[in-house]
Amino acid sequence: MKIRARKFDGRCSRHKRYNPAVDGPGAIRGACPRCSLLFEIWEASLRLNKLIRGFNPNHDDLERPMEKAPAVDPRQMSLIGD
Numbered sequence: 699m700k701i702r703a704r705k706f707d708g709r710c711s712r713h714k715r716y717n718p719a720v721d722g723p724g725a726i727r728g729a730c731p732r733c734s735l736l737f738e739i740w741e742a743s744l745r746l747n748k749l750i751r752g753f754n755p756n757h758d759d760l761e762r763p764m765e766k767a768p769a770v771d772p773r774q775m776s777l778i779g780d
């Protein structure tokens with residue numbers, strides 16, 4: 699089975715600034731069907747990614763987020779306190 703990763707650049711012509719990933723369902727104006735569909739597509743893509751990862755945890759379907767810098771060592775904090 700092969701699923702192609704695709705970049706979907708959908709946009710509502712009436713609400714060009716609506717971005718489901720950022721704005722969420724609460725930002726859909728007047729129950730706009732196009733915006734609602736965009737949100738559903740976004741949700742479905744998240745679900746698809748989750749399902750694929752559940753099936754194969756090593757599947758790398760997204761760029762991995764940068765590793766966070768290690769938190770400040772608490773021992774150093776106590777030194778500063780002195």
Ligand SMILES: [Zn+2]
Nearest residue numbers: 710713730733
């Ligand atoms: Zn819209």
